[in-house]
Amino acid sequence: MSGLAERYGPWALIAGASEGTGAEFARQLAEEGLNLILVARREGPLDALAAELAGSGVKVVTATVDLAGKDAVARLAEVAAPFEVGLLVFNAGADPNGVGFLDGDLAAWTELATRNCLTVMAACHHFGRLMRARGRGGLLVCGSGVCYGGIPGIGVYGATKAFDLNLMESLWAELKPNGIDVLYLVMGRTDTPAHRKLTLEQGRDWEPETMASAADVARLGLERLPHGPIQNWGLADDEAGWATISAADRRRRIEAIAGASSYAKKG
Template structure:
């Protein structure tokens, strides 16, 4: 199982969950030290672990990653596309290079890695592709974090299309759409204090809870999984509310975060 963005959070939790279910794991992210620590932890359980660092914001990273894994004689039967980040300072205030990196890491790289590995999985009649999207992909885009939701929406739709295309081949494809999750994600984008104060504890899930839902959904070959009843309700509201009301809802969300 190749897990991108495995250095922390949902990626690390998914790596632990797959290892606990007997999968050998290949861990990749930009930071080597946390990957090596996780690899040592998982190796103690008896599975094979491999660390390959990669910066998926580099357009050449996906084929290089595939080539390095192949050069080590390793076969990929599962792919977790989890790597991601966001910028919340606003569209006009964000460096265009950061926007380009977001698109490469969370949209282009998952598509390319799936395209590179899916044919091999189909040929063997077995495979798992789990794309970590977001509840944000099922809601109107939020001002201030303008590209994150649309990118995740693309990933959901692409996953659903690939799920249909590969039905009956033995290759399962699932989009995982978590809501607020207790990881370092909000520390990295600088919104930890705001989101922690803005939303009650019952809206939050642990990375382990999210990973469990994602693993089970992919094993059952469900096209999409949204962990948590509250998040399922929010996704339904985002889909069925009139545009004006849905935009007002996410607009209030953005204003609430800015005031705190």
């Protein structure tokens, strides 16, 4: 995984960095020598992570931002303005509701869709433009296997992840000629504090031995970022498995469509 600082540095911004997979991205990027902008809603865990990384030899900036807020990306842009951000990792976006669509408040679903769709889209737009101007960069959005089909009880969450899947596949084709790597990291069940909390609240057994570790998931995402646009956790690039179609086949499909599109011909 060496060479990340040269490919994406000098700064990486991690949205949803306070714990779990986001914190693991921060630790591994610090080991690679990238300076970090750590963003989350809760200040305490951010400060604790920043203190942990203080001896790593990289600079660390923290910012508390509600990623479902209307001003979320404006806040991200303001915090990042003094720095050259070459890598955006968007790790926020879990579903904390744990109820069926009609049993939840519309405001909760609107907040989830705003964070997972509108904020992701606006963040990729803002930082993608800056990366295009510099001729290199990386956009990595963490997703879920529910992007491939609806599941009762998590309808809005699954719909937002499908939105992100299609957005990132499209951006991969559009931005590849500009030196920007794009990856949608399709995660499975991962051992994180947020997942543990929701599982126990729903009265289900917590079985971390059956789950992926957050460190392994983050490591895979960073390793596969240059290859994009999809990485399915637990599956080889050419293996369909539970995803029904392999990442390699999706890549070939996107390349074929992009090659025949008016957008590609204009480029």
